[in-house]
Amino acid sequence: MASISIEEVSKVYPNGFNAVRDLSLNVAEGEFMVMVGPSGCGKTTALRMVAGLEEITSGTLRIGDRVANQLTSKERDVAMVFQNYALYPHMSVAENIAFGLSLRKTPKVEIKQKVAEAAEILGLTSLLDQKPGLLSGGQRQRVAMGRAIVRDPSIFLMDEPLSNLDAKLRVQMRTEVRRIQRRIGVATLYVTHDQTEAMTMGDRVAVMRAGVLQQCDQPQVLYNQPANLFVAAFIGSPAMNLFDATLSEDGTTLRLGSQDLAMGEQLIQLRPGLAAYRGRRLVVGLRAEDLPVYGNENAAQAVLKAHVETTENLGSELLVHFSIDAARVGGENLGDTGELEIVAAIDIIGEGVARVEPRAPVRAGEDALFAVFPERLHFFDPESQIAVS
Amino acid sequence: MQSRLSRGLVFVVLCLIGVTTVYPLLFMALNSMRSTQAFELNPFGLPTHLSLSSYSALFSTVPFFQSILHSLFVVVPAVILATFASSLAAFVFTKVPIKMGNVLFWTMLMIMFMPGIVVLLPLYVEVARTGLSNNFAPAILIYTAINIPYGTYLLRSNFRSIPDSVVEAARVDGASWYKIYLRVILPIGKPGIITVGILTFLNIWNDLFISLVLLHAPNTEMVTPTLAQLSGKYTSNIPVLMAGLLLGALPTLILYFATARVFIRGMLSGAVR
Amino acid sequence: MVKSRRRKNVFPYVALLPAAVLVLGLMVLPIGATIWHSFTNWDGVNSKFIGFKNFELIFHNPIIYSVFVNSLIFLISVPLILVASLIAAVLVYEKVLGWRVFRFLFFIPMVLSPVIIGVLFSTFFLPGGAVDQVLRVFGLGNFSWLGNPWSARVVVILALVWASFGFGMVVLLSAMSTVDTALYDAAAIDGASWWRRLRSITIPMISGSLQFLSVINVIYTFTSLFAFVYVITAGGPGFSTTTVDYYTYITTFENGQFGYGAALALLLFLIVLMLTIAQVKLFPNREVQQGS
Known part of the structure; x- marks a missing residue:
């Protein structure tokens, strides 16, 4: 040995x-x-x-x-x-x-x-x-x-x-x-x-x-x-949702497409590294299971509105494929080549997946609201692709 | 199915081709047992009674049996040597990473396409000069050398079908290259090696050129020159000639019949390309 | 930085030794000697450098041209061998009753010596021989097949085709076995006839092997007809069936003109080399087979 x-x-x-x-x-x-x-x-x-x-x-x-x-x-x-x-x-x-x-x-x-x-x-x-x-x-x-x-x-x-x-x-x-x-x-x-x-x-x-x-x-x-964008995208199934986002000047609001997600002071307190990104673009990552359907019992500070494209009922859970108007980050064939690119065009529809409770009131073709928790978000530098913490 | 070729027609054509390949053997066998007069009257006739007089005539006029022995004496060691050397070389070329391996291999391939006479001409003079003509040793070595490039080429494509990972597994298991050759390559490559051995046997046994040039004395003559001369002597006595041809072909025919399963499979598995 | 250097492994060099020594000593050195002596007037004992004299003599020798033309004429056997091999292979591939037996039988000529095949064919075509007797039935007998240049060539070519088609069949069968049978199923569903499938699937898929066969048979025709010619016609009548390799044999070993023979032998090699390159260039579609 x-x-x-x-x-x-x-x-x-x-x-x-x-x-x-x-x-x-x-x-x-x-x-x-x-x-x-x-x-x-x-x-x-x-x-x-x-x-x-x-x-x-x-x-x-x-x-x-x-x-x-x-x-x-x-x-x-x-x-x-x-x-x-x-x-x-x-x-x-x-x-x-x-x-x-x-x-x-x-x-x-x-x-x-x-x-x-x-x-x-x-x-x-x-x-x-x-x-x-x-x-x-x-x-x-x-x-x-x-x-x-x-x-x-x-x-x-x-x-x-x-x-x-x-x-x-x-x-x-x-x-x-x-x-x-x-x-x-x-x-x-x-x-x-x-x-x-x-x-x-x-x-x-x-x-x-x-x-x-x-x-x-x-x-x-x-x-x-995950230490960087590649690990974040590679590890986990379904893969982490990665979107192009912008942090507001005061560091409390995350702009995702046309939506402003108010995160409060907590956001920078949790990750001091984010202070350097005030007013700048960065990549935000959300695991599918970190996007529960918004309800009164959620103590979330922000709500993400998304269009539901399809749903997959796996019995114990429901996979919701949604789209928002923020650019999605990630290569098409990440698993094969490891190439990762940031799709930056504004008008691109970004697709994502949420893993929710099977009886959640979500229907394909309708809009749904998801709760977003500041402590469950992941941030990455868009250039170096390294995690921001 | 409508788009199929008629199976009956295919069968008939195959039979016709088969007759052309089998009939000559029958022709030799049947006429070797007939008299000259009977043959001249009708070459297609059957022997009326079992007569082996052509065979005794053959043995009494030319040292036919000895020529078979001479051939065996040259062919067997040459086949073993050539197949052994080729299999070692092919193993190195396919499985052992060495510098210049490809250069060496392609050089060998170029040499393979040299007409035999380019090689044999100075060898003949050298053999004669050193007083070694009509000596078996140089003939064996020259036959061996001339068959190595082709054998290596065939075995190389054969060994390539053995997965590299099997060799790597043996290395990880702790086998030396020598052990890998002995205990992995030889057993797995056996059908291919046998096929190449048979091909080499046929090549040397059936060759006329080198044996004619190097071993021309009666006490060393191999079977093909003996047969070639027999045809000159006995164009008038076909039954004796047929007896000689049949006996000369017998060793290769027996070899083929005995090993047909392995040999055909080896040939079909792409061993010839 | 540690530069990695594995301990010297002697095995590959020891393993290559037998092949290398034999090929070097008994092939490479002789080839070198032949090249050198092609520029000398070597008679087996004495040799003197005479430059390109041998080649000049060769180009001024009218027999050389007719001998070369003979070798070209014998090239007719190549397409015949290809066609015969293809027919045999395609029919065996149909897998009718007893196809394994046929495959076994078609191999037989391959194991026989050119000497045996040659003697056998010359026996068939002797005056009063088997062929003559059959022709007599049609009132055409008493033709001296081996006494007439063209018919003598026909006999040699027939012997050559008979001797060679078995090997060709094997090569083609081996190539055909790598063709995906789904292709045939797809073609059958598309309604392709048997003939159409042969033309559009089988032949294109085995074109690499056909080219291979063509190349080696051309080489064979130029370099290895010696035994056939020696026993069937001895080069005659006249020089009408004397091939380049047979002529080289005569001048070298029977006349003892070793320097001249060396030049001829080299010329033979160059011809073969050019013909091979020409064929590889002529068939542009050899890639089709490479996938196997």
Whole structure:
């Protein structure tokens, strides 16, 4: 068992592409760290550098107390689960799991016992003599896990191990993977593009974009205090509503399109950083669940009037898709490219989502009033995209 | 379905093509058991009785059996060497990141398209100068070398279909490159390697040019030059000639029949491109 | 900043060694020697640099032209091989009763030596041979197939097509198996006839393989007809079936003109190179197949 310490690690490919820039990240012993980000953000490259499959251009990688930059995968004593499982097609399940051990000249009896143990944990005992070609996706995934855990590795790496499974199995395997990881208690670096997976699985989550680490913290912190616009837009489903807004000169009123939301002195008291934005544009963020339908019982200081486009009744909650006359902020395909742009044209209709109580009196095609609470708002600088607090 | 080609017609045409590929074998087999007179009267006739006199005539006039042995003696080691060297090279070209790998590969490919005579001409002189003509060793090595570029080319496209992640998994599992070659690439690539081995066997066994130039003495002559000369000697005695052709073709035919399943699958999986 | 430098891994170099040594020593060096000796009057023992004399001699040798024309004539076999391969592949792909057996049988010529095929064909076309006897039935017998330049060429071409179509069929079948069958279903729904589907889907989708076959068969025709010619006609009658590679063999190994032969061999390589480049340029639509 060991910790992983990534210190200012960069990767530049021979063609000049800079896949990872000055990444620093620590994974403690036993910790489950998830790296998440859109495809091409460098998360897989970072993982492969830790695995020893990709050379580190600069920076230091430590596994335990050893500098691992120049060690082979074998010397690093890592185990890895691949996206397509990468099982050896010519070996049975038992041989697949045993391969790493047999390369280390582990005695036959011990191999047998360890394989049996791993198979037991993963529920593979009845499949040990099968070839991988005959297994279902979920079973292959388990074999890949078995191959990794059987060796008692120092660290554990997983590259999108659940993305080839169907939706239901994927959700099931999330808890399964966490259960196994807790049981073996090894520092784990887990890569995914799925922010829900990241949020539900990680002890901590590292959000990457274009080779740069954006924020690394516990899931709740990422959700409640996103460090920048990208993290705010990427984490959470439905995504945070982000609108172009202007703060009044006195700092008490937020202008959102044609509406003035009176927030009072509290607004700047809660976030002293906002003082610098008096009379200036900024980006305001509202989580869907922070927009309840306005009623007398709400002690809200402001009311947002919006046109309801459609509603989705999920049973336990109602998703209200609304539009206001403020410009929405965010790229169309944020999940794919990580590109974020601020739509600044005044006449653009900004769309948003509110998550309200299922019996709320909201109808498509009508206007609705939502309560806005100053303490639940998020603010970002429109240029630097960094959170204002 | 209306837009389908008539299946009956397809079947008939396939049968016709099939006859052209099978009949020559039958022609050899049947006429090798007939007399010259019977053949000249009617080349399409059937043997009236089982006569192996053509075969004994064949063995008594040319050292046919020895020529088969010579061929085997050259072909088997050359096939093993060439396939082994090609598989190692193809493994490095596809799975091991090395500098200049692509340059080396394309150089090899260029060499592959050289007409054989460009290569053989100075080799012949050198072999003769060093007194090694009619010696098996240079022939084996030259056949091996000449078949390496093609074998490497075929196995490269074959190994490319093995996912890189399987090799990476083996590296993470702690396997050295040598172990990866031995325990991952060879077993997974086996059908492709067998196919390439068979193709190399056919190439060398069936070649006339190099064997004619390098091994022309009676005590080293391979089977193709023997057959070529037989046709000169026996244009008047077709049954003996047919007996020779059939026996000369037999090793490759047996190899093909015995391995057809793997071989055809290997060829169809794009191994030839 | 720590510059990463992995410890030297010797495996790839050791692994490349056998192939590299053999190819270098027994192919690259000889090629170099051939290039050098093409500028000498090498007779196998002595050699003296004579500049472009060999090439001059070649261009002043009238036989060379007729031999070159012979090789061009034998190129007729290339479209014939392509058509035969395509027919065989398309019909096998129909998967009628016993198609696997047919596929198995069509491979047979591929495993036979050109020597065996050549001797067999020359036997068929001997006076009084099988073909002659069939023609006699129609009152056309007693024709000396191998004694007449054009008919001798026909025999060689027939042998070549018969020997080569099996390999062509495999290449095309392998390409056809990568075509998405949904395309055929879509075309069938659109009401495309069998012929139309062949023309509009199959052939465009396998055009890359057709080009590949065309290239290698052209190369083969120029460089590897030696065995066929040697056993069927020995280059005759006259020089009418002597190809460039066969002529190079005669001048080199039978006449001992090694310097001259080296120049011829190099010329042969240049011709092949030009023909290959020309073909790659002639087929602009090779991209179609690249997706597979």
